[in-house]
Amino acid sequence: MDGKKSSGTDPARSLALLWGSHTKPGRSGLTVRAIVDAAIGIADAEGLDALSMRHVAERLGVGTMSLYTHVPGKSELTDLMVDRAYGELYDDVGAPSAQPGGWRGAMEFVAVRNWELYRRHPWMLQIITARPVLGPNVSLKYEAELRPLDGIGLTDVEMDSVLTLILTHVEGTARVQASLDQVQQDTGMSETEWWLASAPVLDKVMDPSHFPVASRVGQAAGQAHQGASDPVHALTFGLARILDGVAALIAQR
Amino acid sequence: MDGKKSSGTDPARSLALLWGSHTKPGRSGLTVRAIVDAAIGIADAEGLDALSMRHVAERLGVGTMSLYTHVPGKSELTDLMVDRAYGELYDDVGAPSAQPGGWRGAMEFVAVRNWELYRRHPWMLQIITARPVLGPNVSLKYEAELRPLDGIGLTDVEMDSVLTLILTHVEGTARVQASLDQVQQDTGMSETEWWLASAPVLDKVMDPSHFPVASRVGQAAGQAHQGASDPVHALTFGLARILDGVAALIAQR
DNA sequence: CCTTGTCCCGTACGATGTACGGTACAAGGT
DNA sequence: ACCTTGTACCGTACATCGTACGGGACAAGG
Known part of the structure; x- marks a missing residue:
């Protein structure tokens, strides 16, 4: 239930990108890793709505269309962002099972x-x-x-x-x-402020x-x-x- | 977690619209009800991504900007759509409690x-x-x-x-x-087709x-x-x- | 008949993702 | 050392979006 198609029509391409190396630089030093991290930075700070290809490129100091050399499209980029973020979850695969209780x-x-x-x-x-x-x-x-x-x-x-x-x-x-x-x-x-603003109208109606x-x-x-x-x-x-x-x-x- | 702001900055206006009459026609016969129903029809048939103000206006045979006479903006329109759709749930307020078990x-x-x-x-x-x-x-x-x-x-x-x-x-x-x-x-x-296309790549990687x-x-x-x-x-x-x-x-x- | 308010809507602006094609650099072959 | 080839970079252009703005037209009240 996101917006457009969530990934390109080619699963093989998406998977290869997800599991491939993200640190191999092009001739301007641009990497998939850098793109993904920049995108995450923007999404964290300004929300997903503010995440645009132009914005990412600007933050990296490259042309917008250069991103497409490393990433097929925006949906693949967001997939990469998700996988990267999930990497923050556990230091070790055994972390949950090592928990007491x-x-x-x-x-x-x-x-x-x-x-x-x-x-x-x-x-x-x-x-x-x-x-x-x-x-x-x-x-x-x-x-x-x-x-x-x-x-x-x-x-x-x-x-x-x-x-x-x-x-x-x-x-x-x-x-x-x-x-x-x-x-x-x-x-x-705030939540309470909004509720206070709504209450009188709700009471009337x-x-x-x-x-x-x-x-x-x-x-x-x-x-x-x-x-x-x-x-x-x-x-x-x-x-x-x-x-x-x-x-x-x-x-x- | 939708897209932009989910409703205008004025809760009172939104509430008044939700609870107000949706059947009072303007001089071209346009009503809030008609707009909401057209929007729901589009969203049902083509998905929320295909729902645009231009599209709604076209289906109703009116100018795009005429919609804004009746609805402040798109987010208020989607709110109206949601409330209208929830109206389909139960014929009677007592329906759930009248259920056996x-x-x-x-x-x-x-x-x-x-x-x-x-x-x-x-x-x-x-x-x-x-x-x-x-x-x-x-x-x-x-x-x-x-x-x-x-x-x-x-x-x-x-x-x-x-x-x-x-x-x-x-x-x-x-x-x-x-x-x-x-x-x-x-x-x-299909789900299984997609899985079949992914399996060989996944096995390799x-x-x-x-x-x-x-x-x-x-x-x-x-x-x-x-x-x-x-x-x-x-x-x-x-x-x-x-x-x-x-x-x-x-x-x- | 004129005034006033409200409804309708054409145009315009700044966004968006990305297709396309050009340019320039790096590497491999001779 | 030079040419060829592939690929990385990116400027321009297009279709699409929500909606701000202001003008035109109609209905009602004086």
């Missing part, structure tokens, strides 16, 4: 690490929705995150399902968090008697979270329920 | 209905990531989905948390499904001994799902775990 502790570690990564690079959430980027770092991440689930009574397919469930949950809540940050940055209004449960619960939740939504709470609450559910699955064997 | 049956019903809605209008997933669209239909949806959770031993805040958890899960899996469909449409390759668990589990999952991922399975598996977790929360009271 068994599989549950490991999965909480995985969730937190992913959450923090998405907070650092919120633009990732606008890209990864499409077909997974099968790069080297993504593969390593998959291995690292599966290992703690191995040998605890789940089938291979269930291991994949559980991991997918947890990662989908983290992505979903991180997406909400990122959106809140973005709206706040765009409008200059919306009759609470038509929404008895919604208005009661919305009031309580709004008060508790100091805003329309609290992604951090959603993350931890949801993760606890999910892990309880997985534990139940394991126990019933 | 208690709260669990009701929540399964809610999940399936949302899932089907997103399959019908996949473009919604590219919009709703930002701050919730506080329109009339969204409010009604919130009420309808909260009711089955009322009076089953959850606090008000927990009711909101549980619903958020379920909806986030459905959105996340629906997003994957939508992405798969989009990639398939863009490239003309990726050493399975470095990813023992990942390659074993990936193999098993790929075989079971006939592709890199199976969103329908992810939806049902995840929902079962989540509801088990919620049941555990209720039971421990």
Whole structure:
């Protein structure tokens, strides 16, 4: 669910680029690595909307079209950015499984690490929705995150399902968090400010008697979270329920 | 996590538009309702990327800039589209709570209905990531989905948390499904075709001994799902775990 | 009949990704 | 040492986007 096609029509080309060497310089010293890092810098600082080929080229001091010598197009560039960013996740493939607290502790570690990564690079959430980027770092991440689930009574397919469930949950809540940050940055209004500006209009236009449960619960939740939504709470609450559910699955064997 | 700012800087204006009358025609017969419906038609048929103001105007046989008389900008238009689409969800506010199977049956019903809605209008997933669209239909949806959770031993805040958890899960899996469909449409390759095209390159470039668990589990999952991922399975598996977790929360009271 | 306000919309501007073709450099063969 | 060939670089151009601006035309109130 990103914008245009998420990658060129040729998977072989994309894969070769992802797994190939990114440090071989052209005659002006330009490398794939440098392009990707510049792009990540821009996306981190100014958001994915500000990421344009012209902008990247300008930052590198090269002509815009020179980028196309090293990267087939923008979608391949964003794929490269995603794989590179996922490389920040774990120092070691064994990091999650080395965590205390068994599989549950490991999965909480995985969730937190992913959450923090998405907070650092919120633009990732606008890209990864499409077909997974099968790069080297993504593969390593998959291995690292599966290992703690191995040998605890789940089938291979269930291991994949559980991991997918947890990662989908983290992505979903991180997406909400990122959106809140973005709206706040765009409008200059904090979550509570925006809510305060909306409240009088809502009161005038919306009759609470038509929404008895919604208005009661919305009031309580709004008060508790100091805003329309609290992604951090959603993350931890949801993760606890999910892990309880997985534990139940394991126990019933 | 959509593109630009998700709505104008003025919440009051957006809310007034959402809750206002959409059927009052201008002197050429143009209405907000007609604009929104035309936009939805385009997004359904050609995707959100094909949705442009020019395109909408052309379909309605009016000048492009005439749209701006009725709608402040494109982001407000997409907000209107979302609220309108959510109106399709339930015929009656009591529909979910009238479902058999208690709260669990009701929540399964809610999940399936949302899932089907997103399959019908996949473009919604590219919009709703930002701050919730506080329109009339969204409010009604919130009420309808909260009711089955009322009076089953959850606090008000927990009711909101549980619903958020379920909806986030459905959105996340629906997003994957939508992405798969989009990639398939863009490239003309089915999931399995794409995988077959990638496999030889991956074999050459990726050493399975470095990813023992990942390659074993990936193999098993790929075989079971006939592709890199199976969103329908992810939806049902995840929902079962989540509801088990919620049941555990209720039971421990 | 004139004034005023509102609706309609043509033109224009600054973006975007990238196709195309030209230029200039580095390496290999003689 | 010179020529050939391939490839890296990049300037220009095009189609597309959202929408700011201002002018023209119609409806209603005085």
